[in-house]
Amino acid sequence: MTMTANPFDDFRALLEGLPGADTPALAAARKRNSQLTKPEGALGRLEEIAMWLAAWSGRTPAVHRPMVAVFAGNHGIAAKGVSPYPATVTKQMVDNFAKGGAAINQICATVDLSLKIFDLALDYPTGDITVEPALSERDCAATMAYGMEAVAGGVDLLCLGEMGIGNTTIAAAICHGLYGGEAADWVGPGTGSEGDMLERKIAAVADAVAFHRDHLSDPLELLRRLGGRELAAIAGAIIAARMQKVPVLLDGYVVTAAAAVLKAANPSALDHCMIAHVSAEPGHLKLIQKLGKTPLLALGMRLGEGTGAALAASLVKSAAACHTGMATFAEAGVSGRDS
Numbered sequence: 001m002t003m004t005a006n007p008f009d010d011f012r013a014l015l016e017g018l019p020g021a022d023t024p025a026l027a028a029a030r031k032r033n034s035q036l037t038k039p040e041g042a043l044g045r046l047e048e049i050a051m052w053l054a055a056w057s058g059r060t061p062a063v064h065r066p067m068v069a070v071f072a073g074n075h076g077i078a079a080k081g082v083s084p085y086p087a088t089v090t091k092q093m094v095d096n097f098a099k100g101g102a103a104i105n106q107i108c109a110t111v112d113l114s115l116k117i118f119d120l121a122l123d124y125p126t127g128d129i130t131v132e133p134a135l136s137e138r139d140c141a142a143t144m145a146y147g148m149e150a151v152a153g154g155v156d157l158l159c160l161g162e163m164g165i166g167n168t169t170i171a172a173a174i175c176h177g178l179y180g181g182e183a184a185d186w187v188g189p190g191t192g193s194e195g196d197m198l199e200r201k202i203a204a205v206a207d208a209v210a211f212h213r214d215h216l217s218d219p220l221e222l223l224r225r226l227g228g229r230e231l232a233a234i235a236g237a238i239i240a241a242r243m244q245k246v247p248v249l250l251d252g253y254v255v256t257a258a259a260a261v262l263k264a265a266n267p268s269a270l271d272h273c274m275i276a277h278v279s280a281e282p283g284h285l286k287l288i289q290k291l292g293k294t295p296l297l298a299l300g301m302r303l304g305e306g307t308g309a310a311l312a313a314s315l316v317k318s319a320a321a322c323h324t325g326m327a328t329f330a331e332a333g334v335s336g337r338d339s
């Protein structure tokens with residue numbers, strides 16, 4: 001009989017052997033970028049986006065099949081009174097997504113993105129992280145594997161979103177677990193916690209990290225103890241995207257917290273990801289700084305659902321269109337600099 005391997009072993013191996021950037025594709029894109037009919041660098045970060053697309057897709061920058069994946073999960077911590085909305089809203093919003101009535105539906109329709117909702121065992125909330133792990137090893141690994149399925153069907157830009165009442169508390173616990181400081185440094189209003197509720201939220205994050213403190217040095221163990229189903233699935237989707245050469249846009253605080261776990265396991269793990277926007281949730285900017293990234297948008301949004309990522313996809317599509325569609329100086333007969 002063979003020994004049962006640790007459920008995280010496959011993910012550890014994947015994280016250790018992540019593929020790097022495609023340097024020939026990047027070099028080709030840089031060359032073309034320098035020949036396009038515009039002053040050098042005049043498209044600013046759109047040029048950076050086009051180079052990033054080339055490096056991580058391994059092709060000429062192009063976005064033909066962009067998709068928003070929204071992962072939904074429920075959290076045991078919600079029973080501690082850390083959100084002004086009841087946990088039943090998670091399922092109700094999943095129904096709203098299906099009917100086309102949520103913000104993310106409107107943005108996807110406007111920007112022309114496909115939208116897929118992944119409903120993760122909503123009737124089975126995760127454990128209360130102040131007194132137990134959120135997930136078993138098996139459940140966490142299986143949910144990460146499920147998240148990897150999001151990267152299918154020729155998707156060439158993956159926008160990650162989430163839905164889960166209580167998950168800004170989970171995101172704060174992950175950040176406090178990863179980076180330390182005070183619990184209050186990482187806790188914000190989420191959907192609108194204030195006063196006593198905000199104090200309960202801070203206490204829950206402090207209690208959770210204190211309870212699990214001897215088990216947080218391993219990032220995947222931290223994810224299963226302090227995380228949640230949608231965060232585990234997001235982590236899996238980010239890994240799968242890297243393996244399949246699909247660039248990724250990360251949404252707000254919750255999605256970025258899930259991603260941060262991977263960076264703790266391998267410092268290069270998020271090189272194929274951009275931060276779509278900085279959320280109004282105060283911990284998000286601090287987290288983005290820890291990751292050494294610069295968000296694309298700052299619109300004061302704090303919704304989640306992948307809404308910031310979906311909006312930023314319009315920038316990525318525009319960047320790819322400029323890169324491929326613009327004429328070169330030679331093609332257009334436009335005089336170059338100092339000619």
Ligand SMILES: Cc1cc2ncn([C@H]3O[C@H](COP(=O)(O)O)[C@@H](O)[C@H]3O)c2cc1C
Nearest residue numbers: 083085162163164165166167168190191304
């Ligand atoms: C109607 C409604 C729609 C949402 N869409 C995203 N969220 C966002 O709010 C939740 C996290 O905030 P907290 O930690 O304060 O519960 C997540 O579900 C997130 O996606 C929503 C929240 C509500 C109430």
Ligand SMILES: O=C(O)c1cccnc1
Nearest residue numbers: 252253254279302303304
């Ligand atoms: O930034 C986020 O991801 C966020 C903020 C508030 C509520 N839900 C998500």
